[in-house]
Amino acid sequence: MTAYIIRRILYVLPILLGVNLLVFSLFFLVSTPDDMARQALGDKSQSPEQVQRWKEAHGYHYPLFYNAGQEGWKCLSETIFFRKSAAMFWGDFGLSDMTLEPIGKEIRSRIIPSLCLTVPIFLITIVTNIFVGLLLAGLRGSWADRIAQFGCVLLMSVSALLYIIAGQYLFARELQLVPVSGFLPGWAMAKFLFLPVLVGVFCSLGSGIRFYRTVFLEEINRDYVRTARAKGLSESRVLFLHVLKNAMIPILTNVPVQMLFLVMGNLLLENFFSIPGLGGFTINAIATQDFAIVRAMVFLGSVLYILGLLLSDLCYSLVDPRVRLG
Amino acid sequence: MLLEFFQSWAGRNTIVLLLLAGLLVLLLRLSRREYWRLAAREIIQSKLAVLSFVLLCLYALVAVLDSVGWRSPVRDADGVLCRSQPDGEIIYDQGLSVLDRLLTPLRTRQEKTYSAPLARVQFTSETQAVPGGASQRVRPPLRYPGTHLLGTDRIGVDVLYQSLKSIRTGMIIGLLTTLLAVPFAMFFGITAGYYGGFLDDCIQYLYTVMSSIPTVLFIAAFMIIFGQGLPQLCLAMGIASWTYLCRLLRAETLRLREAEFVQAAIVLGTPSWRIIFRHIIPNVLHLVLITAMLRFSSEVLAEAALTYLGIGVGADTMSWGAMINDARMELTRDPVIWWKLLAAFIFMLGLVLPANIFGDTVRDALDPKLRTQE
Numbered sequence: 293m294t295a296y297i298i299r300r301i302l303y304v305l306p307i308l309l310g311v312n313l314l315v316f317s318l319f320f321l322v323s324t325p326d327d328m329a330r331q332a333l334g335d336k337s338q339s340p341e342q343v344q345r346w347k348e349a350h351g352y353h354y355p356l357f358y359n360a361g362q363e364g365w366k367c368l369s370e371t372i373f374f375r376k377s378a379a380m381f382w383g384d385f386g387l388s389d390m391t392l393e394p395i396g397k398e399i400r401s402r403i404i405p406s407l408c409l410t411v412p413i414f415l416i417t418i419v420t421n422i423f424v425g426l427l428l429a430g431l432r433g434s435w436a437d438r439i440a441q442f443g444c445v446l447l448m449s450v451s452a453l454l455y456i457i458a459g460q461y462l463f464a465r466e467l468q469l470v471p472v473s474g475f476l477p478g479w480a481m482a483k484f485l486f487l488p489v490l491v492g493v494f495c496s497l498g499s500g501i502r503f504y505r506t507v508f509l510e511e512i513n514r515d516y517v518r519t520a521r522a523k524g525l526s527e528s529r530v531l532f533l534h535v536l537k538n539a540m541i542p543i544l545t546n547v548p549v550q551m552l553f554l555v556m557g558n559l560l561l562e563n564f565f566s567i568p569g570l571g572g573f574t575i576n577a578i579a580t581q582d583f584a585i586v587r588a589m590v591f592l593g594s595v596l597y598i599l600g601l602l603l604s605d606l607c608y609s610l611v612d613p614r615v616r617l618g
Numbered sequence: 619m620l621l622e623f624f625q626s627w628a629g630r631n632t633i634v635l636l637l638l639a640g641l642l643v644l645l646l647r648l649s650r651r652e653y654w655r656l657a658a659r660e661i662i663q664s665k666l667a668v669l670s671f672v673l674l675c676l677y678a679l680v681a682v683l684d685s686v687g688w689r690s691p692v693r694d695a696d697g698v699l700c701r702s703q704p705d706g707e708i709i710y711d712q713g714l715s716v717l718d719r720l721l722t723p724l725r726t727r728q729e730k731t732y733s734a735p736l737a738r739v740q741f742t743s744e745t746q747a748v749p750g751g752a753s754q755r756v757r758p759p760l761r762y763p764g765t766h767l768l769g770t771d772r773i774g775v776d777v778l779y780q781s782l783k784s785i786r787t788g789m790i791i792g793l794l795t796t797l798l799a800v801p802f803a804m805f806f807g808i809t810a811g812y813y814g815g816f817l818d819d820c821i822q823y824l825y826t827v828m829s830s831i832p833t834v835l836f837i838a839a840f841m842i843i844f845g846q847g848l849p850q851l852c853l854a855m856g857i858a859s860w861t862y863l864c865r866l867l868r869a870e871t872l873r874l875r876e877a878e879f880v881q882a883a884i885v886l887g888t889p890s891w892r893i894i895f896r897h898i899i900p901n902v903l904h905l906v907l908i909t910a911m912l913r914f915s916s917e918v919l920a921e922a923a924l925t926y927l928g929i930g931v932g933a934d935t936m937s938w939g940a941m942i943n944d945a946r947m948e949l950t951r952d953p954v955i956w957w958k959l960l961a962a963f964i965f966m967l968g969l970v971l972p973a974n975i976f977g978d979t980v981r982d983a984l985d986p987k988l989r990t991q992e
Contacts, residue, residue: 310827315839322843445978449915449971451922453942454963461949559834560923578838578928590839593832601830 293609300605304598308381311594316377319587325352325372328583332389350389350584351375376587385588390580395588398573405475406569409485410558413492417500420493422536422543425504429512430531440501447498452491456564459491473566488565507542511535540611544604627687627713634685651900657983667979670972677969680717680782681789687715717786721779727762729774735957738763769957771944777958780936781965787937788969791852791921792914798856800906803863808898810864811871812890821868829861838929846932851924855917863909870902904984911977915970922966938962 323331329346330338347353354372376386385395424440431437464472470487511517512535520530562571570589577585623629648654661667689710692700700709718725732741739757747753760766768777810821833855840854874880874897883893924930925939926946933940941962948955 306823307826307830310823311830314827314831318839319843445974446971449919449967449974451919451938451942451963451966453922453926457942457946457949457959465949559927563927574835574838575927578842581842583842586835586839586842590831590835593835594830597832598830 296609297606300602304602307598308595311598312377312380312591315587315590315594316373319583320356320372323583328352328389331581350387350392376584377591380588380591385592386584388577388582389584390582395585399570399588399592402568402570402573404477405481405567406558406562406571408481409488409492409561409567409569412485412489416489416493417496418547420497421500421504424501426508426531426536428501428505429508429535430527432509432512441505444498444502447494448502449498452495452560455491455494456560459487459494460564463487463490473564475565475567484565484567488561488567492561503546504539504543507539507546508535510542511539514538541608544608544611547600547604627689631686631688634682638682657980660983661979664979667976670976670979673968673972674976677785677789681786683720684715684717684783684786687713687718689713717782721782723765724776724779724782727765727776729760729762729766729770731770731772731774732955733760733766733770733774735767735769736764737766737769741769741955768961771958772948777941777961780941780958781938781961783936784938784941784962784965785969787848787931787935788918788921788966790848791855791931792917792973794852795855795859795917796910796913798852799860799863800910802856802860803867804899804902804906806860807864807867808871808894808902811868812875812894812898814872818868821864825861825864828857829865831858833858834924834927837924838927841924841929846928846930848931848935851921851929851931855920859913859917863906866905866909867902870905871898874898874901908977908981908984911973911980915973915977918966918970918973922962938966 325347326343329343329350329352333342333346344353352372354375357371357373379386383396385399387393388395388398428437428440460472463469464487470483473484475481475484508531516538517530517534520534521527525534558569558571559575560571561567562569563575566572570592574586574589576582577589624633649658661671689712692709692711694700701707702709730740733739734741737760739759741757743755743757745753746756746758766776766778768781770776771780806821806825810818836858837851837854840857841850844850844854880893880897883897888896921930921937922939922942925932925937926943930939931937941958945955945958945962948958
């Protein structure tokens with residue numbers, strides 16, 4: 293078991309390195325530091341001296357991968373790749389291209405609001421989806437099931453933007469139950485987070501319920517279910533105790549995928565509800581063409597996703613003893 | 619040079635023609651196989667699926683009509699052709715698509731500003747001088763009263779016209795993304811699954827790395843580097859979405875490689891490219907089709923969200939996302955201006971819902987494994 297965990301953790305490193313290299317080459321091989329400097333300086337001031345000064349102020353004056361002017365270890369460390377990209381491995385996210393503020397500090401202060409939004413959505417979504425999915429699997433073939441299935445397709449076919457706009461209009465403007473947008477730290481955040489969480493849960497309801505329904509249906513035709521029924525167990529006992537336990541494996545595989553969708557949802561939700569989280573930070577960076585922040589956020593997002601996958605794999609091996617042998 | 623050709627009307631007409639011809643050839647070839655004929659027969663039995671298909675065809679027709687067009691010579695007020703010099707070349711305009719020409723009344727009937735659906739007077743009031751020096755607020759009559767089925771927007775453009783023009787953008791996003799992603803996914807997935815070994819490890823590493831980057835963040839990075847626009851967005855979404863199909867095809871190819879008919883072909887000495895084209899690809903084609911159909915709707919929905927976030931098609935391309943983005947602040951006005959938002963959502967739903975329903979039916983018909991579960 294320990295060997296499996298260690299092997300699984302070590303496997304993360306080459307993936308992270310690959311992501312880092314990919315992001316670096318996407319940013320630096322397509323638009324060189326000179327291009328970035330010119331873009332940041334605007335049309336007016338583009339003399340070679342000014343470009344050079346901008347690059348030095350932002351730390352882009354090093355060579356890309358190999359610094360021939362330095363000796364020993366510094367050949368590699370005094371390069372853009374090492375200082376701007378590899379440094380993200382030990383949490384050094386560098387400075388913003390536009391404001392020269394440290395990005396790491398900003399991330400640390402924004403991660404709490406983001407988590408306060410994401411974690412409730414994530415938990416409520418999973419519990420609701422599993423419960424309703426199980427219920428529909430129990431009702432399979434009935435009219436209620438058919439209507440619910442069509443409802444799921446309908447929910448999936450509506451843009452998330454509509455849920456947000458309609459939610460804001462209905463709850464905040466017409467009924468005036470919650471504020472339209474904004475954020476306060478501490479317990480006061482609850483009234484600001486109520487609507488975004490509700491909308492966030494609603495967005496993933498359609499596809500989520502459908503997915504879990506299929507998962508449970510796959511289990512419901514197995515032999516052990518027939519045995520359990522033959523022993524005279526009630527249908528709800530069969531569903532909630534036997535089917536649910538055995539469906540844990542596909543559920544756990546799907547969880548990181550759901551987290552991936554939350555990233556997208558978060559960008560929209562944080563933008564609409566003015567929540568000072570990482571999503572809003574990214575959107576601002578896109579609007580101001582701040583390459584350094586976007587680069588840092590892409591890497592951070594990938595790290596979080598890979599960690600999520602790792603976590604789900606480890607849970608997987610705890611739930612299913614067969615995995616450990618493989 | 620190549621890009622110029624694609625942006626000219628001649629290029630666009632050629633591409634549409636080639637795509638339609640390709641689709642026809644594919645349909646003809648598939649219709650000769652019993653498996654696909656059976657699936658088609660099953661799809662036809664579902665009324666909902668047929669209805670969805672008709673709706674999808676209507677959308678496709680609008681998109682095609684909006685993609686072909688020509689440039690017309692510019693004429694002056696007397697109807698005489700304008701020339702660059704007295705005996706020089708005829709001057710042509712930017713060109714209009716067939717849809718533009720069909721919708722000329724909608725396109726040209728522009729108001730000054732907002733007007734409600736089928737209204738006879740303008741939505742906002744204006745100050746008008748009354749004889750005697752005073753002034754009063756009135757809602758002036760529209761230039762074309764009662765003709766705007768879905769009203770007009772802030773600059774007086776007909777909302778129905780915008781919604782219809784956005785169909786092409788939505789269809790292109792859904793189709794082009796798939797067209798870009800499928801060859802990649804098929805090439806890498808089948809190669810990895812068939813040859814295995816080191817090649818398989820490399821390709822697996824490649825797609826694991828690619829799929830580790832959250833899609834929206836990858837698109838954000840891509841768009842901030844290459845700028846906003848429809849081709850860039852399709853490319854970014856295509857690159858971001860090939861990994862899923864690749865993984866699926868690799869697993870299926872691994873399974874097929876051990877199948878008896880493939881083993882027999884190997885023993886008979888059939889070259890591997892022939893095995894791939896004859897035995898593997900026909901047997902994974904249904905997976906490609908199912909994935910493409912189910913992806914289509916999510917790509918259309920993603921466009922709206924991405925355009926809203928500022929990493930989409932940009933403001934100069936008409937799209938539902940751009941319409942929603944324009945109209946978002948209008949809900950905070952009093953009285954509320956709802957028609958542009960609603961039109962964008964309804965038109966989007968009209969494409970995505972049939973696509974989802976039809977995609978589901980196709981999946982059930984093509985995938986016997988899923989069929990037995992119901």
